Amino acid sequence: MTTSATGMPFDDILSLIDQMAGPDEDARATVRARDAVLTKPAGSLGRLEDLAEWVAVWQRQAPPKVLRPLVAVFAGNHGVANQGVSAYPASVTQQMVENFAAGGAAVNQLCITNDLGLKVFDLALDFPTGDITREDAMDEMSCARTIAFGMEAIAGGTDLLCIGEMGIANTTIAAAIYAALFGGDAADWCGRGTGVDDEGLKRKVDAVEKALAFHDGNLDKPLEVLRRLGGREIAAMVGAILAARLQNIPVIVDGFVASSAAAVLYALDKAALDHCIFAHVSAESAHSRALDAMGVKALFDFGMRLGEGSGAALAAGIVKAAVQIHEGMATFEQASVDGPAEN
Ligand SMILES: Cc1cc2ncn([C@H]3O[C@H](COP(=O)(O)O)[C@@H](O)[C@H]3O)c2cc1C
Numbered sequence: 146m147t148t149s150a151t152g153m154p155f156d157d158i159l160s161l162i163d164q165m166a167g168p169d170e171d172a173r174a175t176v177r178a179r180d181a182v183l184t185k186p187a188g189s190l191g192r193l194e195d196l197a198e199w200v201a202v203w204q205r206q207a208p209p210k211v212l213r214p215l216v217a218v219f220a221g222n223h224g225v226a227n228q229g230v231s232a233y234p235a236s237v238t239q240q241m242v243e244n245f246a247a248g249g250a251a252v253n254q255l256c257i258t259n260d261l262g263l264k265v266f267d268l269a270l271d272f273p274t275g276d277i278t279r280e281d282a283m284d285e286m287s288c289a290r291t292i293a294f295g296m297e298a299i300a301g302g303t304d305l306l307c308i309g310e311m312g313i314a315n316t317t318i319a320a321a322i323y324a325a326l327f328g329g330d331a332a333d334w335c336g337r338g339t340g341v342d343d344e345g346l347k348r349k350v351d352a353v354e355k356a357l358a359f360h361d362g363n364l365d366k367p368l369e370v371l372r373r374l375g376g377r378e379i380a381a382m383v384g385a386i387l388a389a390r391l392q393n394i395p396v397i398v399d400g401f402v403a404s405s406a407a408a409v410l411y412a413l414d415k416a417a418l419d420h421c422i423f424a425h426v427s428a429e430s431a432h433s434r435a436l437d438a439m440g441v442k443a444l445f446d447f448g449m450r451l452g453e454g455s456g457a458a459l460a461a462g463i464v465k466a467a468v469q470i471h472e473g474m475a476t477f478e479q480a481s482v483d484g485p486a487e488n
């Protein structure tokens with residue numbers, strides 16, 4: 146396969162993963178040294194202290210700064226929607242993209258609340274990916290180009306990236322990806338998504354089983370899993386998470402669906418998600434299983450199951466608070482506050 150202006154072959158993507166740098170230990174040490182002299186009992190801000198350190202380590206700068214936080218929402222449509230796996234029609238994907246543009250979605254309100262930028266990228270919504278129960282979702286060129294699109298989408302634009310998605314039927318897609326990457330039965334990975342009833346849940350499990358059977362024998366490489374089972378929004382999120390690492394941008398991953406893009410990278414390289422935090426445990430039942438499979442712990446569990454980057458946008462407010470605290474607080478010396486008693 147040749148590299149085009151907009152795309153790259155899978156080999157090029159794999160070589161980018163090899164180029165990922167590890168954590169910036171100098172930034173970590175600088176943050177810890179400052180944290181130790183801020184006017185608070187040592188360790189008293191718990192995970193907020195970890196978050197400030199995490200931002201610095203992956204921005205490779207101390208103190209960390211969040212001046213241009215961005216929520217990137219990728220939207221795609223899925224052939225498998227025809228199998229009756231969602232409680233809503235596929236037309237909702239395009240309609241919600243318009244709702245995002247008009248400012249009417251939940252994620253818009255979270256972006257206003259936390260002063261975050263929002264960019265929505267719709268990926269060929271008129272051309273759903275192949276129905277994974279009986280064909281590949283994408284060919285290699287299309288999948289690689291979509292990963293490249295996701296990489297471009299965030300280029301130079303942010304210092305804290307929240308990853309979200311919109312795509313009716315994509316909890317089925319995510320379930321299939323998890324099952325292929327991490328094993329287990331289809332039923333282990335299927336939940337009610339937008340709220341399917343028992344019959345809908347059964348159709349969903351059937352669809353994932355059929356997909357796993359149809360692609361059986363061809364799912365040992367993570368990028369093949371993505372190409373055969375994934376949607377365009379999942380591929381674009383893979384690219385965005387990868388590009389963020391190469392550009393020193395920490396990433397907040399949203400819920401069940403966004404985490405499936407992270408899972409593809411995790412399967413390629415266990416260190417590929419070190420610059421990511423997981424915002425929340427989605428109420429989509431298998432999300433905690435997916436987080437466990439990746440060995441990560443989400444920030445909070447609010448019983449949310451929306452997608453569209455909502456959990457990540459909410460978490461961004463916490464991360465911004467952590468960074469503001471670290472940068473803005475006075476030291477014991479500056480504030481003339483006595484340090485720990487020497488007894
Ligand atoms: C109005 C509306 C707004 C949404 N915002 C995110 N999703 C979420 O629901 C979809 C996945 O669930 P399923 O696999 O059951 O279709 C995705 O589009 C996801 O982002 C929405 C769904 C609806 C209906």
Ligand SMILES: O=C(O)c1cccnc1
Nearest residue numbers: 400401402427450451452
């Ligand atoms: O957690 C998610 O990403 C999710 C859950 C239900 C529906 N759509 C997305």
